[in-house]
Amino acid sequence: MEPDPVESCPATSAADAWLRAVTTGDHDTAWSLIDHDLRLAFAQGWMMLALGRTGDDALAERLASATSNEPAWAACVRSNGELWRSAHKSWEVRGWRAHAEPEGPALGSLVRVALAINQDADVASTADELPLQHFLMRRRDAWRIAGIGQLVARPGWAPTLLLDP
Numbered sequence: 001m002e003p004d005p006v007e008s009c010p011a012t013s014a015a016d017a018w019l020r021a022v023t024t025g026d027h028d029t030a031w032s033l034i035d036h037d038l039r040l041a042f043a044q045g046w047m048m049l050a051l052g053r054t055g056d057d058a059l060a061e062r063l064a065s066a067t068s069n070e071p072a073w074a075a076c077v078r079s080n081g082e083l084w085r086s087a088h089k090s091w092e093v094r095g096w097r098a099h100a101e102p103e104g105p106a107l108g109s110l111v112r113v114a115l116a117i118n119q120d121a122d123v124a125s126t127a128d129e130l131p132l133q134h135f136l137m138r139r140r141d142a143w144r145i146a147g148i149g150q151l152v153a154r155p156g157w158a159p160t161l162l163l164d165p
Contacts, residue, residue: 012113014143015135019096019115022088027081032066035144040064041153046076054157084148091117091133110146111137 014033021030031039043063047053051072062070096115114132136147146152154160 011111011135011137011139011143012115014137015113015115015145016096018135018145019088019091019133022081022084023091025081025085027077028067030081030084031077033144035138035140035146036064037138037155038144038146038148038153039066040155041159042080043076044155044157044159045153046079048158050075050079060155088133096133111139111143113137 018030018033021027021033034042040060044054044060047056047060047063053059059070059072062068063073063076065073067073096117112134114134116132134149135145136152137143138146
């Protein structure tokens with residue numbers, strides 16, 4: 001039997017690993033599976049809301065690191081992780097699977113993938129009816145989440161949300 005092209009896609013595997021980390025409360029791993037630009041946008045947003053600070057690029061960069069000794073790093077990662085876990089609560093309970101092949105054409109170092117929430121065994125449905133979580137994945141040193149959902153965060157004071165490229 002040939003392997004499923006979705007399950008063998010490294011970008012899909014990275015999205016799956018992120019969602020597993022989120023639903024199990026492993027915030028540090030989830031943070032490390034996000035592309036630096038998106039981590040920077042999340043760090044800047046957290047700084048604005050939690051610390052009331054803007055324009056501190058040096059602190060934002062330290063917070064955007066995959067790991068850091070910065071005292072505020074753990075709080076930033078935990079806060080963002082709790083938001084993601086809350087948003088994906090039904091995924092934690094019901095699980096998910098990869099949905100079809102990665103969506104759309106490859107965009108250089110970017111690719112779109114989708115994971116679908118599992119329906120209860122006694123519910124008949126088609127893939128089109130399954131709730132999907134879309135990800136824009138970027139490959140630099142490895143595949144990482146560059147965007148969650150249909151919008152992509154861009155770093156800045158304040159970070160902004162844009163439609164996928």
